[in-house]
Amino acid sequence: MRITRLEDLERYDCLYVAPDTAHAVLSCSGRIASETGRGLRVLVVSLFGPGPEDGAPPSAACLGRIGVDFFQAGLPGARERSTLYRSYVACAFGRDAADDACLEQAAHILDGVARRIRARHVYVPLAVGGHVDHRLAHEAAVRTFEPEAERDVLLYEDRPAAFVPGAVRIRLAHLGARLPPAAPVAARSNLLRFLFRLQTAPHLRPRLRGVGERLLCASHALREWKAARAWDPRRALGLRLQPILQDGDTGGPAVLRDLLGDDARFGSHERLAALAAQYAKGLGGGPNAERYWLLLPSRDEGGLATLPSSA
Numbered sequence: 266m267r268i269t270r271l272e273d274l275e276r277y278d279c280l281y282v283a284p285d286t287a288h289a290v291l292s293c294s295g296r297i298a299s300e301t302g303r304g305l306r307v308l309v310v311s312l313f314g315p316g317p318e319d320g321a322p323p324s325a326a327c328l329g330r331i332g333v334d335f336f337q338a339g340l341p342g343a344r345e346r347s348t349l350y351r352s353y354v355a356c357a358f359g360r361d362a363a364d365d366a367c368l369e370q371a372a373h374i375l376d377g378v379a380r381r382i383r384a385r386h387v388y389v390p391l392a393v394g395g396h397v398d399h400r401l402a403h404e405a406a407v408r409t410f411e412p413e414a415e416r417d418v419l420l421y422e423d424r425p426a427a428f429v430p431g432a433v434r435i436r437l438a439h440l441g442a443r444l445p446p447a448a449p450v451a452a453r454s455n456l457l458r459f460l461f462r463l464q465t466a467p468h469l470r471p472r473l474r475g476v477g478e479r480l481l482c483a484s485h486a487l488r489e490w491k492a493a494r495a496w497d498p499r500r501a502l503g504l505r506l507q508p509i510l511q512d513g514d515t516g517g518p519a520v521l522r523d524l525l526g527d528d529a530r531f532g533s534h535e536r537l538a539a540l541a542a543q544y545a546k547g548l549g550g551g552p553n554a555e556r557y558w559l560l561l562p563s564r565d566e567g568g569l570a571t572l573p574s575s576a
Contacts, residue, residue, distance in 0.1 A: 266329060268308075268336040271377050277334070278305040280384035281421075282375065282406040284398040285342075286311045286335055287324040291531065292424040293388060295555045296511050300386075301331050309335040310378055312371050312405070313342045313398045338374045340367060343397050350397065353472040357395045358485040364401060371405035379409055387418045391558060393436045394426025395489075407504075407560070418560040419509065425531050428540040429462045430454035435489050438496030441503025442558075448498075448508050456490055467532025467540075505561035512551040 268274060279300050283289035289309045290297075300307050309328060315337055328335050343350035347361040389406040392399040403420075412418045427433050431454025437444075460483055463469065473479050531537055545554040 266334045267325065268334055271336070271374070271381070274308070274336065274378060274381040276306070277308040277382040277384050279307045279386040279388070280378065280382060281307070281309045281388045282402055283309060283311055283390060284396070284402045285314045286322050286328065286337075287530070288390070288399075288423060289388075290324045290327060291537075292390075292421050292427075293555065295553055296388070296421075296557070297333060298331065299511070301333060307333045308378075308382060308384070309333060310338060310375070311335060312338045312374070312402050313340050315339060336378070338371070340370060340374075352474075352478055353469065354478055354482050354485060356397050357482070358489075360397060360400075364397065368401050368405055371401055372408050375405055375409040385416055387416060388557070389418060389420050389560075390423050391420040391427075391433070391436055393423040393432050394429070395436070395439075396426075399423055412560050412562050420506065420558040420560060422556055422558075425466065425468050425537060425540060428544050429459065429466055431459040431490065431493075432463075434496075435493045437498070437506070437558075438493035439489065441496070441501045442498060443501040443503060443505045444498040445507055446499060448506075454490075456487070459490060460486060467536050468530060470532075505563065506558040507561055509557045509559050510548060510550045511555040511557060512553070 279297075281289045281293060281297070283292075286309055289311070297307060311322075315322060322337075325335055343356050346367060347363060349359055349361045350356045387406070387410045389410065390399050390403050392403040407418075410416065410418050422433055434454070463486055464473065464479060464483065473482055542552050545552055548554045548556050550556075
């Protein structure tokens, strides 16, 4: 069901924060299906794009069919906010100083949502791929929702950007994420493989226009890949994270077609399904596995911390 006013929000068990509805559906379909199957109330909040007074996006129809409610905050997307974001490279690697105001707006909206729904499970984009709208959604949500005894906060891997080998590791390194000693670390990717898969990713191929932009994208990506090499997940001082694997029971071209409808921004449904299966195999889970990163509380002065219930 579509919620058009913030004041109409009620209690929900699970909240998914997303730059837009389609990314929540594509990245978290297995987890969402599992929660609705257990009778939990689920809400998706889309921060950017169409607002409450506009029409529902294609992916919203799927949410309605499985009993998920959604709210469209209606903040302007990157290209509507600033002329800086006229290219994909600018969206992925740039940051307009005026976006500080947008970040405050997003945090204010999420604070209003948090007060009304009091969800026990909150899902936040990891912002893999670096698109500025994903980064803003991540920052606003992490600022608003802290892990508590009665609330788990999990970062989800933005798909299809996460399908690029090495992209998740680069994002974790950029955040300076600290992982437990026994936690598996996203494997390093061969540089040439990383750059090739980035340039040929189905969701990026139509956005990288011309040789010049492709070379510029490769240059920025190379810089981030090199910076990630110095990351030590056992000693880093950023967010403390614990990986959690979700074996989803959804997948395949037909399911993706049902989830995303005619939304062709991410490439063909067949190609997406193949990439998802390949990625799940690398995670060591079932054919439709998804990985989440549980946000652990910051350590206190004595070095002690209470883990959330799902840990």
